[in-house]
Amino acid sequence: MILLRKILFPFAILYGLITAIRNWFYDKGILKSYSFSVPIIAVGNLSVGGTGKTPQIEYLIRLLLPNYKIAVLSRGYKRKSSGFLLAEYSSTAETLGDEPFQLHQKFPTIQVAVDANRKNGIEQLLTLQNKPDIILLDDAFQHRKVKAGFYILLTAYNDLYADDFILPTGNLRESRSGAKRANIIVVTKCPSTLSEADQTNIRQKLKLSANQQLYFSAIQYDEILYSETENRTVASLLNTDKLLVAGIAKPKPFFNHLQDGNDEELEFPDHHDFTEIDIQTIQKKSKNKPIITTEKDFVRLKGKVNAAQLFYLPIQSVFLSNGENFNKQINNYVEQSTRNRSVS
Template sequence: MNLLRKLLFPFAILYGIITSIRNFLFDKGVLKSTSFDIPVIAVGNLSVGGTGKTPQIEYLIRLLSDKYQVATLSRGYKRQSEGFVLADETSNAVILGDEPFQFFQKFKNIQVAVDANRTNGIQKLLSQPKKPQIILLDDAFQHRKVKAGFYILLTSYGDLYADDWMLPTGNLRESRSGAKRANIVIVTKCSSDLKESDQQNIRRKLKLEPSQELYFTYIDYDDCIYSQTGKLAIEEIKKERKLLLAGIAKPTPFFEFLKSNDDECLTFPDHHHFTETDITTIANKAKKHKIITTEKDYVRLKGTNIAPQLFYLPIKSTFINYQNNFDTTILNYVGKSTGNS
């Protein structure tokens, strides 16, 4: 923790008091939460920064969309549009935001919508001719104006909410006690061989309620990179010189997975909107070599003049153990739920 953050500790206390009062008022019904008569699953975190929400939402889509009509609802961070937008063939990352557009590109059998007002967004989705049976709320753990029927809380291994502090001293959006709202807590970005003893140590540190379930996942990288025209095996391009590009919160693991000695890494801010100047810089650094980026960045870059050189590396969230238990819990909630009130 740097000196400036330590000096801001009094503001962290004040911020914690404000968010705790807000949560208390929602808990007591003084502030209104709206519930809906279909299953609503909220995925989020207590901290700012990347905890792996996008691959977790995609895991749920794969689990549920073969049996149910699924819709995702996000706020559409940094999109250049306002209000409720339902994705269609005219949509792009500028209109939807990069992550919702990624969902829309990958999963053709679901509905993808964005709205900063989640209550309005759900109401709009339910008024569509093709009414969803399940709604997945992306990054909505603190959006308490909607009362979801099921909450999944993510926290990164090595950056657990139990070890963090309130903003601006730390990265917590609300007090650690907010974790009690979660039905399931998932520790993300673990090593794939995390020992059972280490899992138990984390369980003790998080101090979960007996009714809460705890799982551990890791980021699983694809064996291939993909472009508009095809794919290449990772092993084929490992020794080849290339430009690695990422505009995500924590790009180091992405770079480490792909990097060889002669590769150059280029980093942009999370959810960055690439300008013409950025594209020129990227092209100059890459020269005629391949450019490999994240899937989230790819949806913003594939329409630019570097597209012929551009590839992306897909990722997915994989459970270290007890995946069947997780799937059963989710499917039981969806199957038995006739409403969230």
């Protein structure tokens, strides 16, 4: 695989040139970007998957929900529907996509919508009778047709964009220079013990602009495992034989957190659509043992696997330090945008 990626280096240069020209056209106004009066926060990355966008979106929802009506707009990756779709009671993971459906179930008071055309999606949301005060754009850093008011760029601790290269030789969707569009950069999935010296080294490697802020976050696992029939503490099942199932990018930390010597692991591709054969494999390997999966996988496995066996483990994004500064920066942007909107 590494050899193949090296062989494809000329294609990476070509792809990088195409994306650079596209970005230049948007920067110069040759290609039009559309702005909206409503505060819009875009969360995304430069690399392909695995940076923790959904936990970051959830963090923003928890931060803003007490004071504002929130909508989340996603493209709905791998959904079996098209066009604009607003989540409702009859929505499923298949119609919305697994991550938007997870947000819809977890935060029933917010609006969750999907549309590959983010401009159209925003326009549709703003025509609603109960239109949102704030729109969070999920995975929209490269969606230049919409100009968000605030950009949060995520990069994983073990896979910094500064150490990566453009597709297909590396995993970057565009050049590292694209990071300059971000207001905030968050290094995600950090060890909770990350030292100040290591943080300084990463800061120097990322070469932030003077107007950019850098934060470090970690994944915090819940102490409770949830199912449709009962809840159990993680501690109560750690020494129990179980089957661990994950269809996410980079599942090793999830497995390591729960792994006991006799556990079995089943790994599937990110956003995997579980087939009947997959379900049969899961049930056969579980042998009536508890099946523990991620929250994203749970919404796709629920109703297909024995409910009494199937548990999921929620996660949250937590800042190692200066979380109050992050909160203040987000709240200041929203308050200022809302104030400007009411004046205009």
